[in-house]
Amino acid sequence: MNNDPFIKIENLNFAYGSGDEMSRPILKNINLTVEKGSFVAVLGHNGSGKSTLAKLLNMIESPVSGKITIAGMDITDPEMTEEMMIEIRRKIGMVFQDPDDQLVATIVEEDVAFGPENLGIEPKEIRRRVDEALKTVGMEQYATHAPHQLSGGQKQRIAIAGIIAMMPECIIFDESTAMLDPTGRKDVMDTILRLNKEHGITVMTITHNMEEAVYADRVIVINEGEIVLDGTPKEVFGNVEKLHSFGLDVPQVTELFYELNLSKCRLPSDVLTEKEGADVIARMVL
Amino acid sequence: MITDITLGQFFPGQSVIHRLDPRTKILGAIFYIVIVFLAKNVFSFLLLVAFTLFLVLLSRISPKVVLKGLKPLIIIIVFTAILNLFGKKGETPLISFWIINIYPEGIRYAIMIIIRVVCMLAGTSVILSYTTSPTAITEGIERLLSPLAVLHLPVHDFAMMMTIALRFIPTLIDETDKIMKAQTARGVDFSSGSLIRRAKALIPILIPLLFSAFRHAKDLSIAMECRCYRAGKGMTHMTTHRFGLRDYLSALVMCAFCAAVVLLNKYAPGFSL
Ligand SMILES: Nc1ncnc2c1ncn2[C@@H]1O[C@H](COP(=O)(O)OP(=O)(O)O)[C@@H](O)[C@H]1O
């Protein structure tokens, strides 16, 4: 079980609608495996099919052809029961862009309890999970507040707590920091990293923020429904021209070094953070 | 400005009233309103006021908060009082000038209306809305209506709709505010012109608001599915309420209160309002 990948996608094809509409494929021949406990960032410009991929993993949509296996369970099997579907949705939590569209209840702790309540967990255990989930995201002092009194970043952390309370093995973040201010973004990003590193939760982040993708073990680039790049952040962000042609940016330092190299400098092309960049320059100057 | 409307006026706490079963509180609040309208003379009114004060103290909600909650309704209270003051005809007018006649009956009636409305609002607030979380209220309604589920009426769906509506009121108010500002910036004028013109100016607010409500609904339904929601099938609740001793006792207290009001109406000497 241990060396089995957590998510395994084979020859996946997908299109929305039926009949004529289906002539426009959204995802084309996707093959992808995600290891348990890993941190994967998914990049791609608007409309490239990232959210659709996430919805397929969560059984919100079902593929036209191909096979998806999650924790050894074939979710494309037509014999799937409702119970099995609920189990998949418990295992793979989803956090979306707009925190307002994820919170159901008018009191924070009651919202966090929503997932476990749906799963039919017994009340005492729900209470325990809610308290623990709120502690994990650092929002325990807001347990009895109303969500609309909180900031965007705080609301997003409540949404994350609501997912953690279901005890998932994997969480997909679909542009979950896109609507937040820099502080909120940092708080949420710290929470995501902590979930991955300390709690061993497999993380998939869909993001437009290249600085966030740098934290991942692995970066996948989707363009027009196809996986076009797949590797460590250093490998992927080395392809500056290719990324630009897909309508994507690279981290600012990488971009700067790339431009300098065009003007005949000889700088490494796999520098991703300001700190690394500063070290490289310091070594050259000293 | 419109974002100032405070909803979700629940104040978490540990008082006896907080800990009652929401079903008790819903039925209690309805019963309380009935009693408020039963009171008829000075003595039953005094009892009514005393009992309301007792409830406020029992809920451990600061009386200041309760008074503040009445503030937005002052205009309505004063208006109905004035209407009654001038509207009620008696035999000999107390004050009379020009076409206005004020009779003692009118004064009594106005006082009575004020006491009734204030007691009703303060009482139901501390019995229900200030001391019960919206989720508990919907849970209570769901369970009170649960016999109807036998007739295949969608009781759970109805309760869920209420929860979500309550949850989204502040969000949609924020949105209305934003849309109004955006449309003002584009030159839509909401504050001048004839009534029809002003009504027409609302269209550029309502249409975007409707669109945004549908978008919220779509995204929220996906998020709910991702959180394993399946229309209440096999659903448990974090806080389950059960009728306990304190629920039966409060039912008893309410019945005694009702009986006292009725008896005072009937046997207390004179002074009928
Ligand atoms: N419910 C839907 N019905 C039809 N087409 C859709 C639906 N959702 C998304 N699409 C289309 O699928 C494509 C991919 O969308 P999406 O997966 O949301 O992209 P991304 O998340 O990468 O921005 C887009 O062209 C979009 O218009």
Ligand SMILES: [Mg+2]
């Ligand atoms: Mg998307």
